[in-house]
Amino acid sequence: MASLFSSTLFSLFLLSSLFLSNANAEPERGFTVDLIHRDSPRSPFYNPAEVPSQRLRNALRRSMNRAVRFTNSFGPSPNTPQADITSSKGEYLMNVSIGSPPFPIMAIADTGSDLIWMQCKPCEDCYSQKAPIFDPKSSSTYKKVSCTARQCQAVDQTSCSSGRGGLNNGTCQYSIVYGDQSHSNGDVAVDTLTLGSTDGRPVALPNTVIGCGHDNAGTFDDKGSGLIGLGGGSVSLITQLGNSIGGKFSYCLVPLSSKSDLTSKMNFGSKAIVSGTGTVSTPLVKKDPDTFYYMTLEAITVGGKRLDFPGSKEEGNMIIDSGTTLTLLPPDFHSKLETAVAAVVKGKRVSDPGNFLTLCYQMSSDLKVPTITINFKGADVKLDPSNYFIQVADDVVCFAFGETDDFAIYGNLSQMNFLIGYDTVSKKMSFKPADCTKM
Incomplete structure (x- = not known):
């Protein structure tokens, strides 16, 4: 038998600094980013008015909703496509920069999804977002993906229809529907994505496959700009990091109390080896x-x-x-x-x-x-x-x-x-x- 000691660990957030590099990530390079507890004072979702038991109940509800989403992803209705991603009520946030020059976004980071997407101008129907919305026209490295490109084939739930304004421009478009009927629709594109790290060395990923969402609605929080997929699929951040991390990542989750602002760590590449x-x-x-x-x-x-x-x-x-x-x-x-x-x-x-x-x-x-x-x-x-x-x-x-x-x-x-x-x-x-x- 063991004496019980309690710890209040709920959802977590992944937060990295913002840096920009013109060089590709080095093979087998190791780097580390911070994991921020969803209910930590350092999290944008922190509510000082809540007591620990309220935060726990909220976390438990999110946990069960997430389980329902996973179940749906195994058996999607033929009339309602489902995708393995979460809404902004998910468990992680990640700061990255998109484009050249770099444009900071804060997006839900999800180990249960693949596609990286963010809200983009022009917004035909976007949910309310406090931070500025990414304008692809401002990035010199942003390029739409054609319907025949391999990047289009790698993304689930894509189509090739008339472009905006009625022009058939052959742009690959994605359409994602959540289990709760939240959705994101937009263009599949490539652009430079840059990660920061706690050692101060930037990691830039040119030609990263992303989704530029022009029609996004549902149960999204206005503190988030989109979603970063960390799953095992071909367009996830982990897979697109490729040889630069050797297929390795790790984390150590800190048990946090409501008064603590300690961060957890997520490691990539050579720093991610557990032995x-x-x-x-x-x-x-x-x-x-x-x-x-x-x-x-x-x-x-x-x-x-x-x-x-x-x-x-x-x-x-x-x-x-x-x-x-x-x-x-x-x-x-x-x-x-x-x-x-x-x-x-x-x-x-x-x-x-x-x-x-x-x-x-x-x-x-x-x-x-x-x-x-x-x-x-x-x-x-x-x-x-x-x-x-x-x-x-x-x-x-x-x-x-x-x-x-x-x-x-x-x-x-x-x-x-x-x-x-x-x-x-x-x-x-x-x-x-x-x-x-x-x-």
Whole structure:
């Protein structure tokens, strides 16, 4: 049994400085950017009027909405195309510059999507945005992509119709529809995208495939300018970084309280290698859609009791997503896991004041919880109590695993204080226990 200590980690944001370089990114170059907690005082979404329990409830709602979006992406209606991206209620923000000269944008950064897009002039129907809107005419390196170009073929949900003003200019156009019917429509183009880094060395990506959105509406926040896809597809930022990062990126999620403005880190290339004492690795499984990062969950061990995961023989039965708060499991297995945890917890059981989580206890120094280990194929990841019990009120903590009707999702609460490495070339995920406040 382990003594419980709580930590309030919800959604996270990716924030990088703005720099510009005329040179291409160097092969196997390593660089690092900051990850900013969505509810940190450094985040543009920070609301000082909210208490920690309110922030948690909001994060849990976003987490479940995100799970629904993932489910939709596996079975889109033939009449309503779906895309693997989130709205501005997603979990990350990223500052980059687009074009020449550089134009700063702040966009949702999403590990569960691919296309990089932002709102563009002329805005036929754009959602309200506080920051200036990108004007492609102001960039000397901006070029529209033709319908026959390979870049057009790499983007999902594209068409070739009459250009604006009724002229058939052969421009490749994309159309993305969210599960909640939010949407983005516009031109597929290429331009220079520049990332900043904490070591002060800029990373410029000429001819980056982007979407220039002229018709965008729905549940977008006015603090964001669009979306940066970090998934595994061919037009994601990760894939377009290409040889410059050797297919590697990693992050270490800092457990933040409402009073903390510590940042997490996202590393690329040579700085993203996860190794050393305590490191365990599991295969990354290639499946459709290739946007997601799939692993194989074999079991979850509660104390000394191993609970075999149904469908454990199926390779790639779980997605890892740093933008989902809870770890989500099929209902029957979640019920079995929750029962096993409740059987060994030493404490007074109470209700969740927010009526969201189902296994909650009164917080006290006497509360004892079992050790939980996630048994991935070839990698046993031993969690800390703060990874699976969260404080939802001043005196209440709850078990931070939820239900999903489809596939399992490994959420960010289970990931905090681990250095987590993605190696898309060697096809493996690595986990190493770490104090992320010191990374």
